[in-house]
Amino acid sequence: MKMPCWYYEKKDLKNTPSIREGIDFDTERRYRREGARFIMNCGTHMGLGHNTMATGIVYFHRFYMYHSFRTFPRYVTACCCLLLAGKVEETPKKCKDIIKTAKTMLPDEKFLSFGEDPKEEVMTLERILLQTIKFDLQVEHPYMFLVKYAKCFKGDATKLQKMVQMAWNFVNDSLSTTVCLQWEPEIIAVALIHLASKLSKFTVTDWTGKQPSHLRWWDMFVADVTMEILEDICHQVLDLYQQANNNAPPPSPPQLPPSKASPPMKRAHLMSPATKVDPTSEKHDGGAPIPKVVSTDGPYHAYPTSYMSMYSHPPPFSGAAPPLPPSVASIYPPSQYPPPSAPVPQHYTAPPIMPPSIVHAAPHTSNYYQPPPPGRQSYYPPPT
Numbered sequence: 001m002k003m004p005c006w007y008y009e010k011k012d013l014k015n016t017p018s019i020r021e022g023i024d025f026d027t028e029r030r031y032r033r034e035g036a037r038f039i040m041n042c043g044t045h046m047g048l049g050h051n052t053m054a055t056g057i058v059y060f061h062r063f064y065m066y067h068s069f070r071t072f073p074r075y076v077t078a079c080c081c082l083l084l085a086g087k088v089e090e091t092p093k094k095c096k097d098i099i100k101t102a103k104t105m106l107p108d109e110k111f112l113s114f115g116e117d118p119k120e121e122v123m124t125l126e127r128i129l130l131q132t133i134k135f136d137l138q139v140e141h142p143y144m145f146l147v148k149y150a151k152c153f154k155g156d157a158t159k160l161q162k163m164v165q166m167a168w169n170f171v172n173d174s175l176s177t178t179v180c181l182q183w184e185p186e187i188i189a190v191a192l193i194h195l196a197s198k199l200s201k202f203t204v205t206d207w208t209g210k211q212p213s214h215l216r217w218w219d220m221f222v223a224d225v226t227m228e229i230l231e232d233i234c235h236q237v238l239d240l241y242q243q244a245n246n247n248a249p250p251p252s253p254p255q256l257p258p259s260k261a262s263p264p265m266k267r268a269h270l271m272s273p274a275t276k277v278d279p280t281s282e283k284h285d286g287g288a289p290i291p292k293v294v295s296t297d298g299p300y301h302a303y304p305t306s307y308m309s310m311y312s313h314p315p316p317f318s319g320a321a322p323p324l325p326p327s328v329a330s331i332y333p334p335s336q337y338p339p340p341s342a343p344v345p346q347h348y349t350a351p352p353i354m355p356p357s358i359v360h361a362a363p364h365t366s367n368y369y370q371p372p373p374p375g376r377q378s379y380y381p382p383p384t
Helices: 025-045 050-063 074-088 095-105 108-114 118-132 142-150 157-174 185-199 227-245 263-270
Strands: none
Touching (some): 025 050, 025 074, 025 095, 050 074, 050 118, 050 142, 074 095, 074 118, 095 118, 108 118, 142 157, 142 185, 157 185, 157 227, 185 227
8 A cells, every 4th residue: 555645735734625615724723723632631631641642633633634624523533543543652542431531521512523322433433544544553753853852962951951841842732733744753843942942042052963064953863954944833833822812712613413424424434535635646836945864873862761641741851841931921831731740750861972983874774765745855765
């Protein structure tokens, strides 16, 4: 089976099945935010790790590139994505437990979309989800790259800690946007570290493995990334906080009762994603050059994962996210989700000094390759 490319141009995000069926662009974005935050809140309540919740949210965003919110209620889809993500990330939860948690978090008029048999509704939708994403289950997230890059930075440890904490919160909140459908996790991690460094007034001037050809710290990890790309990602994340400061949008209308028994659901169940309109089929944008990953297999150091499974904190640095500088706190508040109630164990240790032969190892050719859509340069090098 040919694996799809999950990265889209902005014009594709304005021509989704929901928009073609009459839902305006702003409403669809709000539905995506509501679904993503529901997955995060539900997963946090159940004690799931950040990778599991992030994987579920990515499934959610990818699903609605092929299907409409009119056909599939977002909260049923969110529970289905969380169920599948738990299996993939080896933190499984029972379907009945997810539904029970959802019922406590949703008002009665929104829980109507689960129908008379919520378990059957979610289990049926899981098969449609698997067909839609074509069983492409493995998802990488910016978290691992954020920690990897931070280990190479040099400077004041306290300021570095605050900067990485802020960047981690930005990654959390970025899941409520569609940046995961536009850029690879390496690029998102670079952009949000850049944003956090600006707001925390911590400038990365020195780092492990610095070369004369490196004008900026991310040149060691990602080549050909432009400031326009980074600023675009930053603005999409900061727009969340601007919307939070404005008047709240009207509440979503009650969702229709169960979609599984309705004709649209039956048609979608019988209809393979291969027969649907592929949003990537008309991608011929020749804009900014697409960044290419530079191999860093040499200086990479494994990071232990024995930390609490909470939402808004980075593993290697302590407790709750620090407040933003007073001058921007009213414009760019910290993460929209509550900080952990217990402190996080300290795990951060400075990386050992690597021999030059390892630090500057020859580029490694990835075995993972997805053919790019028409008009877009390949991000991962093809296998040799």
